[in-house]
Amino acid sequence: MKVSDFDYYLPEELIAQHPADRRDESRLLVYNREIKNVEHRVFKDIVEYLRPGDCLVINDTKVIPARLLGNREDTGGKMEFVLLNQKEDDIWEVLVKPGKRAKIGTVFVFGDGLLKAEIIDTTDAGGRIVKFKYEGIFEEVLDKIGIMPLPPYIHEPLKDRDRYQTVYAKYDGSAAAPTAGLHFTEELLNEIHNIGIDIAHITLHVGLGTFRPVKVDNIEEHKMHSEIYHVTEEAANMINNTKKRGGRVIAVGTTSCRTLETIGGEDGYVHAGSGETDIFIYPGYKFKIIDGLVTNFHLPQSTLIMLVSALASREEILSIYKTAVDMKYRFFSFGDAMFIF
Incomplete structure (x- = not known):
């Protein structure tokens, strides 16, 4: 078929x-x-x-508001993460865009420093494994700076x-x-x-x-x-x-x-x-x-x-x-x- x-x-x-x-x-x-x-x-x-x-x-x-918009810590280059699933405490599988900037060891900053993420591994599907660093409760940080990951065919903002x-x-x-x-x-x-x-x-x-x-x-x-x-x-x-x-x-x-x-x-x-x-x-x-x-x-x-x-x-x-x-x-x-x- x-x-x-x-x-x-x-x-x-x-x-x-x-x-x-x-x-x-x-x-x-x-x-x-x-x-x-x-x-x-x-x-x-x-x-x-x-x-x-x-x-x-x-x-x-x-x-979860799984879409994160941030920057590379050293160069300021723009980066987008989408959280896919939690592997263990503070370690997540994510989609990254653009992928060429997300090399192992690179650190990214989100929400004016409320959240940082270090790339620690890659996945077979082209994603990344990252370790997050933050103060407080992760869900509360995510709620402050995360964006709902609407499907790609929806072009209007969600009110x-x-x-x-x-x-x-x-x-x-x-x-x-x-x-x-x-x-x-x-x-x-x-x-x-x-x-x-x-x-x-x-x-x-x-x-x-x-x-x-x-x-x-x-x-x-x-x-x-x-x-x-x-x-x-x-x-x-x-x-x-x-x-x-x-x-x-x-x-x-x-x-x-x-x-x-x-x-x-x-x-x-x-x-x-x-x-x-x-x-x-x-x-x-x-x-x-x-x-x-x-x-x-x-x-x-x-x-x-x-x-x-x-x-x-x-x-x-x-x-x-x-x-x-x-x-x-x-x-x-x-x-x-x-x-x-």
Whole structure:
């Protein structure tokens, strides 16, 4: 299967540059796989498609202001870091730009000296391992001088940093938001809970690899980036009890989906735990856990549209995307959503 098989035409003006005025009033395309029916709704209408006994699985990771702009200590040359993941205390893997300035032993300064970083190693993917030096608490320093690492296709500044967080974001660690969750408000989640639907919290820290293009022709040769997940016994029991009583497990976002399919056994049940996942889901994959997916509209030729095309068929998804383009849905991180079940 070729990467080009997942291409589609998207006018640039349909790439959302800012969030909807209200989270739950973005548009919602609903696709029923069984009867192959498409409906066009508003996101808060999703309650009409959920059933008592279902379980909604949400990713409670929190985006950190992972983009740092600074200078080389000795020459003053400009440098940009994006934090990817924490290796140990004060040691992080980062993306650097420009890379030619980030040689081992070089020191960079951020926030007028609030934060310093020394390059101590390189990575196979072209990143760097750095050791940070600062006074106080790292998270507080980062909150003062860091910038939200918006995707490269968003060119307008973010006026409200909270709009790139879900309302249930809890655990620091992501370099990008689990964007399907951006549509939920606390009121909508309460309404969903009150009609008898369980809400399970899991954590997968989203890396910037989610935006990296697939660089091979055959998708089977693509190597996914690795991301860290945590699933508690409470969440696993909630999901498994849903399965036992015949309810549906509905993943909010591809991150929740990938986590569930990673921890799922062939018996159709999940197992609590922590680890890293590099699972790559594309057409031909047999889902073990999820019965439905809430997701945004994804980039052409991306691993995310491949995942969605595994839940429905590639032909169905491309047809749905063409409909979404024709009806001027808003695409990508700040765009509209679809619910597939």
